[in-house]
Amino acid sequence: MLSVHEVTTAYQGLVAISAVSIEVQKGEIVCVAGANGAGKSTLLKSIAGAERPRSGTVTFDGKRLDGMAQHHITATGIAYVPENRRLFPRLSVRDNLRLGSYLYRGEADREGPLDLVFKLFPRLSERLEQRAETLSGGEQQMLAIGRALMTRPRLLMLDEPSQGIMPKLVDEIFQAVKTIREAGMTVLIVEQRMAECLEIADRAYILQTGRVLMQGPAAEIRGNPDVRKAYLGL
Amino acid sequence: MTALLETRGVWQRFGGLVANSDVSISVGRGEIVGLIGPNGAGKSTLFNLIAGVLPPTQGSIWFDGEDVTKLPAAERCQRGVGRTFQVVKSFETMTVIDNVIVGALVRNTVMREARRKAHQVLEFTGLAARADVLASDLVPAEKRRLEVARALATEPKLLLLDEVLTGLTPTEAQTGVALVRKVRDAGITVLMVEHVMEIVMPLVDRAIVLDLGKVLVEGKPADVVRDPKVISAYLGDRHAVGA
Amino acid sequence: MDKNFATRRRRDLIVAAVLAALAALAPLFVKNVYIQNILVLTLMYAALSQSWNILSGYCGQISLGHALYFGIGAYTTELLFTKFGVLPWFGMLAGGVIAAVIAMGLGYPFFRLRGHYFVIATIVIAEIGLLLFQNWEWAGAAMGITIPVRGDSWLKFQFMRSKLPYFYFALALCCVAWFVTWWLEDSKWGFWWRAVKDNPEAAESLGVVVFNSKMGAAAVSAFLVAVGGAFYAQFLAYIDPESVMGFQFSLLMALPAVLGGIGTLWGPVLGAAILIPMTELTRSYIGGSGRGVDLIVYGALIVAISLALPQGLVSLFSRSKAKGATR
Amino acid sequence: QTSEVVIGATYPLSGAGAQVGVDAQRAFETAIDIINNDQDFDLPLAKGVGLPGLGGAKIRMVYADHQGDPQKGRAEAERLITQEKVCAVLGSYQSAVAVTVSQICERYQVPFLSADNSSPSLHRRGLKYYFRASPHDEMFSAGMFDFLDSMKKKGAKAETLALFHEDTIFGTDSANAQTKLATERGYKIVADIKYRANSPSLSAEVQQLKAANADVLLPSSYTTDGILLVKTMAELGYKPNAILAQAAGFSEKALYDAVGDKLEGAITRGSFSLDLAAKRPMVGKINDLFKAKSGKDLNDNTSRQFMAMIVIADAINRAKSTDGEKIRDAMAATDIPGEQTIMPWKRVKFDDMGQNNDADPVLLQYIGGKFVTIFPSQAAVAEAVWPMK
């Protein structure tokens, strides 16, 4: 479904990822892990069009994405939840969610996915009128994922969704990811909490200093002694 | 000797929402105390009250034996309250070292000394290599470390850490944990908010759990994680098994 | 430790000294009074903009009302001189002090305001000042004040024909404003200002008293601008409200810093060096047609520089230097 | 011998006053055409080519834009003198700018001929190189009050006055002169309204005028405010008994194009009257020349600018030199009889302050879409209609 081929992206001359290739099949949950600054976020940005790759190709359902404007990429069915969430701070929770369905504003029932969002994060339904900027850290993360779901993506990309989330909810979020997959979406997820993430993921990639260090089925990666030592803290 | 920090019956309301209700906690000198609790429990709000960003709707805050409820944030910093922000607030157009110098100036009015202090802190926090980079060019984890460095440069007696160890791989987190210990060994009291139990629990001397703005439980970490109220409100079942 | 930093500071100082020395020699080569006039104006606007930059560039409180302080400097000096015979040198200091006091007095209410609310408040207060002077009979109202020129005198700081004394004063003022900025940049105040500009809440948490920082910046900035105003009044030997307190001065103080690089040490000087000659030359050499072509050229250049170099002309220099440069 | 004489003129050529500056350029060009070419007018230098005193040298103008700013005016005057080597400077419309421009001319000993500034303070500063051929506001105001006196004598209602003036040098000077004369001659000022130039609205001001309901309204306003004043008066149902304007906007075509229908019978002072063409045909012809360039009739400003050029050229011709001091001396010796001007003046002759006291103002009344001279009697072609319709 998504194929990233030899993508290199740089910030003002500084190469952040070089010749990274990954594949995501329809209906999969794929996890990308790696140390700080390994280039995980950069990889997601390059797919989502937030950064322009210097070279390489990104294909989604046979369509070339690299070079496409970011909002067009969103329209092709890729939702991206960035690390810093990027909510609309002074707009209400309701408006943030509504804007998620902006692409479907012509439709009579444009807010179909809202049920799913409220099912996943009931807290949001209690806070509809609150400004996004006054939500607690965890609530903001819920809203960011919720807003992304409102765009009715076929591929959902999450950058460290568990960051700042309480333990109970971390589990819920990973459960939510499973639910989301069951609802027919594909998920590409960047996580530091590899242990939890690998439990739900089908496959995983490990990045190190801008390159793919390792890849394979989740179970296999989890069993790898190097990984256990370096990334799972075991 | 009295506790370093005490909150006495502190309330904070935002319109109809009660973010802190009747919170009375105390932090002793040289402790590392963990402040945990569900998202939206009011932890960051309590930090804001202690640091003086907001005046509490009701109640008083005592620091180092004095009532500081009415003092503005800058004054509290001068008295020894250092804090980080959960949503990082770096000085984006300044370099890393300059960010830290701002903090160092509280106790070092001579520039040369402030600069030396800032460099020390950067060494201490492992940011020395990034000293001349603009804060805006740091990755999020580094920005959080910068928050810590800046606060440390003010030579606080009490350091409030709001989720500074998130987004780290377990290995990296261990470095962070060591850093916090080092801070405490330097004689600084630490009150920290953190959601990753694997990190907090071994680190803290004591844990306070907030829920719905109230203190739910308080005690040794090992006891707290076993508390059924904490498990149901915060940890979830998995941790109940693990603990 | 920190060699780079110390080297850079020293380098700035040496460059400034060399430039100032070269400038001081300029009159040996530039005999043409028209060009001399442009040089005086360039130096004056460089000084004004450097001063404006302290409050608006470093401390981030964008003021588009600095014409108020300029006018206060001019009026204080000339009212004291024409009404009480006080020498302009004292008037200049008095004007500076009064402006600084007013700036701090206004600071109490103003510094609570943020963003556009603050900018508009500064515009509006300068406009009120203008209207009051326009209607203040004792201060000459619309008729202004004509400064009696009675021959060359350093005491009275007035010179019939030669521009050189004005030139050297403007140069000195420019050097002072630059040096004050240079000095404050690496001081507690300089750091506080930049911190306040970037994030007041964080600054407060680090012991910075945001309000006092702003007050300090406002006082220094207003004082220097008022001295500039006093200079301008002596230079022109005639003042009226519009020609020393008009909105265009507020813009002309901000513009060099913005085009040169706001909140930087060299921005205002660089900006003034390009902008003021450009303003004067376009008007002089294409303004005579009466077709507005000079406006089109002038405006288009401002648009072009703003868009091409949003960080100001200084970014041309810092970019060529090692990347990851400090500022 | 020089084949070319360069004269400088500094005017607002961009910004709010640009219209006057641009019209001034056309007026100067008209005069230069007449001087440089052989034309059959009874004006100094019209016949023959160029300036005979300088071997037929021709005049070339250099214009400088001062944008209404005294500092820029000064810089431009200095540039004209030192760079362009002009031997005389003309200007400058705004009186504030004339202050600094004339100072510079004094320093460089180059004559400044003030074509159209009317502030009385200008010639009283002891400047040797300052000249003004046309009347200043006190003379104009005196003319206006002479007229009022004569109307009163005829039994017309003209007891109470309302002053309406902008908050600039021009407006203030004019109002001061009028206030002084009114007190001296026993008129009662029932409203003295100072307003901010180029205000977006004048309704509050007009209401006060309306409430005062004076016998005569004396506005001192430029075109923009003049248009707005008249429109607002109509909107608020205020029809003054009589309007007696201190020229400025009230002698501009643009104002009458906009609100002429509401100004039937309005009176303005002026230095110029097209009626003179009946007596002095060349006035009509020169007006045609000017109209061909600008599309407008000569008015109060452009006629004075035209004359300034003739006067300065005449002095240079007599000085037989482009030396500033010699031209100054020639200027001081100027004596052009009224018939050799296009103005209703007695003659052009400067007193020791450089002011021409023989420039009599006229009063014009706007009747049937054009101006007719109604005062003083020797120039008048019609009786004043009073009150205005």
Added chain:
Amino acid sequence: MTVETIVQSLASGLLMGLLYGLIAVGLALIFGLMDVTNFAHGEFLMIAMYASFFLFTFFAIDPLLSAPLVAAAMFVFGAVIYLLVVRFAMRAKANAGMVQIFTTFGLAIVMRGLAQLFFTPDYRSIPQSWLGGKTISVAGIFLPEPQLVGALVSIAAFAGLYFFIHRTDFGRALEATREDPGAVALVGIDKNRVFAFGWGLGAALVGLAGAIMAVFFYIYPDVGASFALIAYVTVALGGFGSVFGAFAGGIIVGLVEAVTALMLPPSLKSVGIYAVYLLVVFIRPRGLFGSM
């Protein structure tokens, strides 16, 4: 001072206030809601007035009729200005505010220069139009028709803008783009399209104001300067982010001006407006109804 004078003053002030509102409504969108500083607002008005003037002189279309045409033309003009110039001013990372101020300031100068070049600095006005010079008098109180129509258009324009911002998705997209132009792409919004439309709409509203103004005001290249500052104060007084605030701001400005002129010399009447602005923001730092 008679009762009649006071009533007339207040009536005139109210009408003038609605007119100030009309002039400010476009700015309320661009500056107030989109948070882009537009120092060329007065020049937009000037262009619109000229458009109205030339449509009248060459095609004898009454300003009232040509208002929609002018608005449409101004829409295109505003969008083009955004796409060609302002868009790039918004890319600045630091000091975006200053870059916007001076880019639009430069633009204002260019527009004045072009107006002088093409239209000459002559003062123009439309002498005869349907409304020009007409006035209604009720019990001795005069209400000029152009201003009355201006007031109605003003109310309609504000109501329209209010509806647009609060009831349409586009309005919400506009606010979101202001909040974080880099983030709207996450929900599939093209920020340039939204902002170009916003600028177009803002300019179209100025177009309406220009058409009404042309009926009774003079026109020349610098005419915008008379209104620019009042328009900024109106928007700020009402509060950034609030359409209703700008509307209320306009009315307050008009009334305050009228009342000040009753009490102080008229040359100081703007001092009243400025003082009220300062007073309001000292008490409420976000203006009367502002949310930002």
